[in-house]
Amino acid sequence: MTLRVRALQLASILAALGAWEGAARAGWVDPLFVPAPTAVAIAFARIGGAALAALADTLGKTAVAYVLSVVLGVAAGLVVGSVRLLREVLNPFVIALYGIPKILVLPWIVLVLGFGAAPAIFYGTIHGLFPILVLVMGAVRDVDRTLVTVARSYGATTWQLYWKVLLPAIVPSVLAGMRLGLVFCLLGVLVVEMFAGVRGMGYVMSAFANGFQAPELFAATALVSAASIAIVLALDHLNEKLSHWRG
Amino acid sequence: MTASPRIIAIENVTKRYLTSSGPVEALHEVSLAVGEGEFCTLIGPSGCGKSTLLGMLGGLVPLDSGRVLVDGQPVTGPDPRRVATVFQDAGLFPWRTTLENVEFGLELQGVPAERRRGVATELLGPLGLRGFAGKYPRELSGGMKQRVAIGRALAIDTKILLMDEPFGALDEQTRLLMGEWLLDIWRRTKKTVIFVTHSLQEALLLSTRIAVMTARPGRIKSVLEVGMDYPRLMESGELVALRAKLWSEIREESLRAMGGRL
Amino acid sequence: MTVLVRLALLAAVLAVWEVAGRAANPLMAVPPSAVLPALRELLLLRSYPDLPASLLLTLREIALAYGLAVAAGLACGFALGMNRLVGRAYGPMLAALYAVPAVVWYPSLMLFFGLDAASKIAFGFLLGFFPVTLAVLAGIRQVNPQLVTVARAYGAGPVRVFASVMVPAMLFTLVGGLRTGLALSVIGVIVGEILGSKRGMGALINHAYGLLRTADYVALVLMTLVLIVGSDALASLVERRARKWSE
Structure with missing residues (x-):
């Protein structure tokens, strides 16, 4: 079964690429809008160095935003999730802030923070923060009460309760949040770069689109997608390693 | 009464809980004294406040009035240097191995890693878990999990062991074996055990004394001395007679707890 | 009690906004008291x-994008879900695409469809399509195969099995996916409009922001929020109805 699945996946990708190439060569699609895969490959070789530099720029900002999201999200989620009054008061606000599209405040953020890395990092952080916060809050609320009682009966201090019981108990949710948050952070950074960037992959892609450079645009899109998928797969791998006790 | 000095004194303890349908009195003027080295069982119908009483001894439940003294000192909160508790749900930390779970209490007390590892490893033998040091809770059977939980309590080496229906979730055969095993541990360590159970048989096989509690609000209805030697046989005439006596005491309360129907 | 604390918190946030808005540069921030007149003018x-x-x-744009997303998502989901091999081959590929921040596709859509409504519809479609498809796949997995076997044994044909066994059993999941799809279609259209358009709510927001008419900008954002929250409220109403019906 697995072999057939892999074969089918590979065959489908090759067939799609082949059909695409054929259609472009035969002139069924306008190469101005849909360039052939070979043209994309050639464009990739041409823009390679510059594209990688732009990708590094984007990923750098994403990394900062991501670290901020994870640290703030886990810390705030632990505190809000474990204090009942805070949790009950703040929960609807957090859910609302998670749900509403942050794109609406993007113009204002750019207005206040200007162009450059700061708005990208800020916007990326508010994108990544909320999924992590929501998951961690829920996870802390749902920690098995017996474990908390056991820790109390063994004389755990507040610090020990957080460090030795609550934090390890929510590791699976933190990891799930980290996976979601990463994609959200990258999305936030790219949106800012597209809206008001002067550097980075989002800016580069917008510039290619506005300049009708389809092969370069497709190459850049493929590069960002591949990077994103690779990072998420790496996180999944880490997740499996860290959660061996779950079985 | 036993000649041994009293290690636990519960004096006129009352406890009310606030529920959505008004206050409920869980315990009413309960008094009980337990001597050092005793195996004292609390038994009674569901909701009679056995677990509440145990929670008070462990410092987990505050009391409304009365006094609870452990070792002559009033209980003000959890005190893992005097009292260790085992819960019905083993409450093992799923991210810790057997050994790490047994070490938990010592770790909280700041015992150096090497020493607590030594204590925990030595305990694995009597716990019957020697080959399972590195296993996670999900890899253990129900009986094994409960032995790890008991190991965790034994590791901090308190004089008093509180056990809240520790075998309640196990099947009957495992339960009998765990009882035999616990008796062995108790006789070797000479700890004072306060044991909560629903099972008459378990109470009769294990206890030196059995305190029968009434339906809510819980009071101590009567205290049975079981002076027989261990190991006991359920079929012995003495125990059969005691069982009948115990059941007649409890039956009435269980009926009341069910609302007098049947 | 919690409701009171919540209201107090909300009032405090508004008060801080008012004080800060008055003190700040009027081009950067406006107090709520200045937003109300702007809202009236609007x-x-x-x-x-x-x-x-x-x-x-x-x-x-939203209606078209969502309609297309639902039609294509249902078709695609059932096509993938009915055949085990096809589902196992393409399901993970779909999930991998889900790990790419969707906004990377937007420049290509803009290049292909231009700055007008079509590119917004396409982006809204793309965002709404995934959750609908994935909900169908998850729903099909939830159907108890024994129920299907029983229905077959009693002589039900494929159509009958689909209508009286599959759909009721998976309705719960399906409706949830449809709701998420709507929310994402709405966001897709608005993100598209803000990233570049000549007409629509996003264009108005960009216009107000570009001319530094910050009070108008906030008023327009509030209007758009009403649209977003309203559409989700409608969807949640439908969701609740469907849940009642399926129980």
């Missing part, structure tokens, strides 16, 4: 006379 069609047309255009 609703009386004095500041932006083409508000109804813009609102209508945005709504039309």
Whole structure:
């Protein structure tokens, strides 16, 4: 079964690429809008160095935003999730802030923070923060009460309760949040770069689109997608390693 | 009464809980004294406040009035240097191995890693878990999990062991074996055990004394001395007679707890 | 009690906003007291006379994007879900695409469809399509195979099995996916409009922001929020109905 699945996946990708190439060569699609895969490959070789530099720029900002999201999200989620009054008061606000599209405040953020890395990092952080916060809050609320009682009966201090019981108990949710948050952070950074960037992959892609450079645009899109998928797969791998006790 | 000095004194303890349908009195003027080295069982119908009483001894439940003294000192909160508790749900930390779970209490007390590892490893033998040091809770059977939980309590080496229906979730055969095993541990360590159970048989096989509690609000209805030697046989005439006596005491309360129907 | 604390918190946030808004540079921030007049001007069609047309255009884009996403998502989900091999081959590929921040596709759509409504519809479609498809796949996995076997044994044909066994059993999951799809279609259209358009709510927001008419900008954002929250409220109503029906 697995072999057939892999074969089918590979065959489908090759067939799609082949059909695409054929259609472009035969002139069924306008190469101005849909360039052939070979043209994309050639464009990739041409823009390679510059594209990688732009990708590094984007990923750098994403990394900062991501670290901020994870640290703030886990810390705030632990505190809000474990204090009942805070949790009950703040929960609807957090859910609302998670749900509403942050794109609406993007113009204002750019207005206040200007162009450059700061708005990208800020916007990326508010994108990544909320999924992590929501998951961690829920996870802390749902920690098995017996474990908390056991820790109390063994004389755990507040610090020990957080460090030795609550934090390890929510590791699976933190990891799930980290996976979601990463994609959200990258999305936030790219949106800012597209809206008001002067550097980075989002800016580069917008510039290619506005300049009708389809092969370069497709190459850049493929590069960002591949990077994103690779990072998420790496996180999944880490997740499996860290959660061996779950079985 | 036993000649041994009293290690636990519960004096006129009352406890009310606030529920959505008004206050409920869980315990009413309960008094009980337990001597050092005793195996004292609390038994009674569901909701009679056995677990509440145990929670008070462990410092987990505050009391409304009365006094609870452990070792002559009033209980003000959890005190893992005097009292260790085992819960019905083993409450093992799923991210810790057997050994790490047994070490938990010592770790909280700041015992150096090497020493607590030594204590925990030595305990694995009597716990019957020697080959399972590195296993996670999900890899253990129900009986094994409960032995790890008991190991965790034994590791901090308190004089008093509180056990809240520790075998309640196990099947009957495992339960009998765990009882035999616990008796062995108790006789070797000479700890004072306060044991909560629903099972008459378990109470009769294990206890030196059995305190029968009434339906809510819980009071101590009567205290049975079981002076027989261990190991006991359920079929012995003495125990059969005691069982009948115990059941007649409890039956009435269980009926009341069910609302007098049947 | 919690409701009171919540209201107090909300009032405090508004008060801080008011004080900070008055102290700040009026181009950067406006207090709520300045937003109300702007909102009135907006609703009386004095500041932006083409508000109804813009609102209508945005709504039309959303309706088209979502309609297409539902149709394609259902078709695609059932096509993938009915065949085990096909599902196991393409399911993970779909999931991998889900790990790419969707906004990377937007420049290509803009290049292909231009700056007008079509690119917004395409982006809204793309965002709404994934959750619908994935909900169908998850729903099909939930159907108890024994129920299907029983229905077959009693002589039900494939159509009958589908209508009386599959659909009721998976309705719960399906409706949830449809709701998420709507929310994402709405966001897709608005993100598209803000990243570049000549008409629609996003264009108005960009216009107000570009001219530093910050009070108008906030008023327009509030209008758009009403649109977003309203559409989700409608969806949640339908969701609740469906749940009642399926129980």
